[in-house]
Structures are given as C-alpha cells and as structure tokens.
Amino acid sequence: MxxxxxxxxxxxxxxxxxxxxxxxxxxxxxxxxxxxxxxxxxxxxxxxxxxxxxxxxxxxxxxxxxxxxxxxxxxxxxxLASLTHIRERANAIGLEEPLSLTIAATPSLAAGVLPEAIAAVAPNLLPRHLHVQALAAENVVQAVLARSADFGIASLPLEHPGLDVHWVADAPCVVALAASDPLADHDVVRLADLADRRIITLANPYRLRHRVDEALEKVGVMPQRMIDVNASMTALTMVRAGLGAAIVEPATVVGVPLEGIVVRVLDHTIPFLFGAISPAAMPLTPTVAAVIEAARAVALAMPGCRLHESGGVEALADTVYGQTPPPGGMLS
CATH class of the missing domain: 1.10.10.10 (Winged helix-like DNA-binding domain superfamily/Winged helix DNA-binding domain)
Incomplete structure (x- = not known):
C-alpha cells in the first residue's frame, strides 16, 4: 500500500x-x-x-x-496547536511584544505554583497569549524535549541530557484530613496514627508513591484500605467526602485550599521533589527567565521547602535519600 x-x-x-x-x-x-x-x-x-x-x-x-x-x-x-502558536508569535513580533508562551506542568504544580508565579511577573513581560498544559510528569519532560513547551515544572526524576534543570525544590509532604477528624486537633500527625485509616495518595510508583510506601513501612503501617489517584486535587476532594486521610505533596494544598479540609505536618519527612526545566542550551527569553525565577520564589515559600540551585541529583542523594543515585543518575 x-x-x-x-x-x-x-x-x-x-x-x-x-x-x-x-x-x-x-x-x-x-x-x-x-x-x-x-x-x-x-x-x-x-x-x-x-x-x-x-x-x-x-x-x-x-x-x-x-x-x-x-x-x-x-x-x-x-x-494545529503549532500553527496557532506561530500565528500568535508572528503577531507579537509585528507588534514588538513578548512572544506567546507555553508552559507544561504537572497538575499539582500547574495549580499550586504557576498561578502565583505568573502573577508575580512584570505585566510588560507577559505575552497576550499564555498556554498552560497540565500533564503527567513524564509528558512534561517530553513536551520540553520536543520544544512544544518553552519550559516545564515537574516532579523528579528530571535528569536528561536534553534538559537544563534550573532549580530543584525539596518540600515535605503533608497529611490532609477532614475538619471533623479527631487528628485535626493535632499540630503534628504521626504516621502511626494513620494505621486504621483509609489512606489516599498518588499512584505513580516511580515518583512520590514509593517514598510514601517506604515511610509507612518504616513505622510499621500496612494500610488495609487505600485509594490511589493521579492528581492531588482528586485526593483532597476524597478527603472532603470523608473517604480517608490523604498523604499528598504540599503544592496543591498551599495553592488551592479547600473548605472542610485541614492540613497537618507529618512526624516523618516524605520529600516531594520538583524542578524547572527547559530545552538544553536554549537561551531563555526574558519572559521565560522571569517565570522560572518567580516559580522558584513561590516554591521556596512552601513550608519546609529547600532549594538546590544546581539541580544536581547528587546534592539530593545524601540529604534526602541517604544513598547514591541509582545507575543513570535518576532519583525518583
């Protein structure tokens, strides 16, 4: 044929x-x-x-x-999306305005980091057309590699020879509880106190989920009832419906607080790792540089967040994992 x-x-x-x-x-x-x-x-x-x-x-x-x-x-x-962006950029060039911008981010970071970051950028740097794509972390990486996104913000792993990693943030996970839950009266919730609860958390075993499982195992908690989801917002709405306690990354609960839910610190640190990426060796436009810097500031404002400016995986190995990175240099 x-x-x-x-x-x-x-x-x-x-x-x-x-x-x-x-x-x-x-x-x-x-x-x-x-x-x-x-x-x-x-x-x-x-x-x-x-x-x-x-x-x-x-x-x-x-x-x-x-x-x-x-x-x-x-x-x-x-x-078709590329053609639309070409038309937008052609118009911006003609008007001598900032070029349209496409940002790829995981749903939690698109909701919990990007709105404040974009709002913090000087108005004269923002283009008429701004595209935000909420994607799975692996798809964020692929969008940036394919240059269908100008830059991305995603959870680790982010190491790839085709990427520049501008910063890596390390923020502790939190537990979200219904406001009526007795544990809501505690400032710090022990993981051991969740033993008889249904636990709601994220599903991807290659990113946050395995760190949650490891932390529960260390304190001898083997949940008999679990709900796994692919977005923190879904976990939070399940908590609000009284379906359990959610161990989630902090970005969503900071950026999108929900009525009827309280957020508490855990007695064990479960690190949520994320960073900003762009295509390797591609000069950043003033707009992209400004949004990346603003996103860094928003991340740093999260309770307990630390930044690793180099983006090096090795810097995280000792402080977070207590081990050397696995072959290929990728930590998840």
Missing part, C-alpha cells in the same frame, strides 16, 4: 478530522466548522486518500477512529 500520496496536507482536511474527533460525528464537526456535512465528509475522504489509510470506521451514522486514526489525531493536534 502506498502511503502519503501528496507532499503536503490541506489545512482544512486536518481541521475537519480534528473536529470530527472532537465532536464524535461528522454532523457535529460540520456545526463546529460552519460547513455542510457533505463538505466535511469529502475533506475526510480526501485526507484518507492522501495518507493512504482509513482514519475512521463507518457503520451507518456511527463513526469511530481506527487505531491509525487515533495515532494520527495526536499528530494533527500538535500540528
């Missing part, structure tokens, strides 16, 4: 395909685009003819993406 019959795509074809994927139907896509249904159908058919394979399964009025269609859709989304 021949693939890629033409050297370039009609942007209208890509927009039609993206609209169909978003709306779930050709009829819905036609409404989104302000085109007729036959016109959208023809654009999709022409696109499939150009690339040489089917993007959609058709069963009467119902359509579903093929496996290739799903993969292609991810590329189309990136391409």
């Amino acid at each position: 021949s693939i890629m019959h033409s050297n370039s795509f009609d942007i209208r074809q890509l927009e039609a395909f993206a609209a169909v994927m978003s709306a779930g139907s050709v009829t819905g896509a036609a409404r989104l685009l302000g085109r007729s249904q036959p016109a959208v159908t023809r654009l999709i058919q022409d696109l499939e003819a150009d690339i040489g394979y089917a993007l959609l399964h058709r069963s009467g009025p119902r359509i579903t993406p093929t496996s290739r269609g799903l993969l292609f859709h991810a590329e189309v989304e990136r391409h």
Whole structure:
C-alpha cells in the first residue's frame, strides 16, 4: 500500500478530522466548522486518500477512529496547536511584544505554583497569549524535549541530557484530613496514627508513591484500605467526602485550599521533589527567565521547602535519600 500520496496536507482536511474527533460525528464537526456535512465528509475522504489509510470506521451514522486514526489525531493536534502558536508569535513580533508562551506542568504544580508565579511577573513581560498544559510528569519532560513547551515544572526524576534543570525544590509532604477528624486537633500527625485509616495518595510508583510506601513501612503501617489517584486535587476532594486521610505533596494544598479540609505536618519527612526545566542550551527569553525565577520564589515559600540551585541529583542523594543515585543518575 502506498502511503502519503501528496507532499503536503490541506489545512482544512486536518481541521475537519480534528473536529470530527472532537465532536464524535461528522454532523457535529460540520456545526463546529460552519460547513455542510457533505463538505466535511469529502475533506475526510480526501485526507484518507492522501495518507493512504482509513482514519475512521463507518457503520451507518456511527463513526469511530481506527487505531491509525487515533495515532494520527495526536499528530494533527500538535500540528494545529503549532500553527496557532506561530500565528500568535508572528503577531507579537509585528507588534514588538513578548512572544506567546507555553508552559507544561504537572497538575499539582500547574495549580499550586504557576498561578502565583505568573502573577508575580512584570505585566510588560507577559505575552497576550499564555498556554498552560497540565500533564503527567513524564509528558512534561517530553513536551520540553520536543520544544512544544518553552519550559516545564515537574516532579523528579528530571535528569536528561536534553534538559537544563534550573532549580530543584525539596518540600515535605503533608497529611490532609477532614475538619471533623479527631487528628485535626493535632499540630503534628504521626504516621502511626494513620494505621486504621483509609489512606489516599498518588499512584505513580516511580515518583512520590514509593517514598510514601517506604515511610509507612518504616513505622510499621500496612494500610488495609487505600485509594490511589493521579492528581492531588482528586485526593483532597476524597478527603472532603470523608473517604480517608490523604498523604499528598504540599503544592496543591498551599495553592488551592479547600473548605472542610485541614492540613497537618507529618512526624516523618516524605520529600516531594520538583524542578524547572527547559530545552538544553536554549537561551531563555526574558519572559521565560522571569517565570522560572518567580516559580522558584513561590516554591521556596512552601513550608519546609529547600532549594538546590544546581539541580544536581547528587546534592539530593545524601540529604534526602541517604544513598547514591541509582545507575543513570535518576532519583525518583
């Protein structure tokens, strides 16, 4: 089968395909685009003819993406976003204004660090268009490496030859409790006191979760009931619903306090490690440099937070882990 019959795509074809994927139907896509249904159908058919394979399964009025269609859709989304950013930056260049900025961050840091950091930047440095992407930590790294994001803020590990690490922060995790919980009367909560509670914490075993598990194991707590989630905000809403006590990183609870929840210090330090990254050897624009510096200041304001300006993993090994980094120099 021949693939890629033409050297370039009609942007209208890509927009039609993206609209169909978003709306779930050709009829819905036609409404989104302000085109007729036959016109959208023809654009999709022409696109499939150009690339040489089917993007959609058709069963009467119902359509579903093929496996290739799903993969292609991810590329189309990136391409259309890039075109939008190019238009924004072209306008900014013409107006001699700061260029549009794309920041990738994990959900907790996007909610708990970035708003204050951006607000602290001088207004004349902020562009008209600012894009914030809340992504899994691994995807933050990939977005920065691919230069689809100007810089990122993510939890460790962050070491990669294609990245510049501007700073690494080390802040202790906290426990979030319902305001009615008897433990809420304590200034410091012992991990041992959580033995009979349902514990809510993050799921990723390669980042914060294994440090939580290690700390519980050290005090002999083997939780019989747990809820793991992929975002601290979800953990906090579960606490508010009375489902348990959450051991979470401090960024979300500092940046987005929720009524009905109290936050307490733990008697054991469970470090949450995160940092700011940008593509290696890429000069920082004044705007990027200002946001990275402001994010550093916001991080430092977290209770108990320490900063490691060098971003070196070795500096953290002794103070946080009491061990040397594993092969490859990556600590999680």
